[in-house]
Amino acid sequence: MKQSMAKLHNHLREQPAWFVVLSIASVSSLSLIGGIGIESVSEQLIPLMPLIVSMPSLNTMVSDYATIIAAHAGDPNERPRSRKELARAISISIMVNISGVLALSTLIAWHRGYDFTGIFLLKFIIFTIGAVVGSVSFMFFLTYFLDKVFEKRNLNPDDLLIPVVTTLSDVLMLGAVAGAAVWLF
């Protein structure tokens, strides 16, 4: 095991620097798509203080869950057995997360003088729950689908799944925030 890990590390070190720079930059450039969405709706987004306060945590949360889901799917021994256990573990964690984000961002916005209306609060709660649950469910199905595709094509999911799903989760969440700023609030 240690020998194979050492081999893997040696192999990783042998990658030329330009390849490392180019691949990291390409994946990160994809996440600029989410930034384009935010920049396009900045005028509408700025007055929505609770949404701005919660934006980084929503983004990080979905990205973290995408990594956790992809990491579990990538382990061939764990795949069939742990899917249900993972869904159960994540659903408990998501409830804690959503409650925390909603409570903290509402409290901070209220403390900073944001004028809450009943309808805004309702929309904010529905958006937060819908966006997180929707994105994580989508990540589950996407990971399951990509895992099958990679398996059929004899590609190692460990190499591809995490970068693909984390970048997609970034774009998805920032897209949801931009869409909500225009159409929901």
Added chain:
Amino acid sequence: MYIMILMQLLNQKLNHTKKHWHFLYKHRRRSTNASTKQIVVGQVLTVIISVIAGLWLDNVKYSLVAFAGALILLPGIVNLCGSLAGALGAKINHLIEENPKRNTTRILIGSTTHALIISLLTGLLVGIVGGVIGELYFEADLFMMVKLMLLTMLLVGVVIYPIVAALVLIFRGLKMNPDNLVGPAQSSLVDLLSVVMIALAIEILA
């Protein structure tokens, strides 16, 4: 007599199987509980630090909007710094593991410098991509966006990489696996630092 021996053997086997399934059941329950606990603890920490990042974002939102294209670059900065800091943590941990006789200070300085150089090179490429998009669609200045990207990457890197290196050493000292713990800690710190540093970089460039 033979029947008695056979019954005893069967009983032993059954007891062994029962113990095995009991052990398996308990182990699975424990592992599920542990992963739930670990995920929840990691996520609570992430939520608290990320909400502080959101609070800071709300503080600096007007300067971010005033600098055309800054909001395009922000997810790129978070993504880049997050992946590079994660890779740095894993690299330092594995280098120390593989070469216990090698000087730890040299490993730390070498890996951190390497990460900083890579982050500037990747930042340059992502800055150019973002700058071209900004110039074409948002009336932003390509060179200002590249400068903003490079300066922010430098500022975030100078702070976050030594923190990641220190966290690896601290977790190793506490006999904990840094591969499992550095990730959640650094991802939320990167969120916070990216927002703080991009605002600082805008002020420096203005």
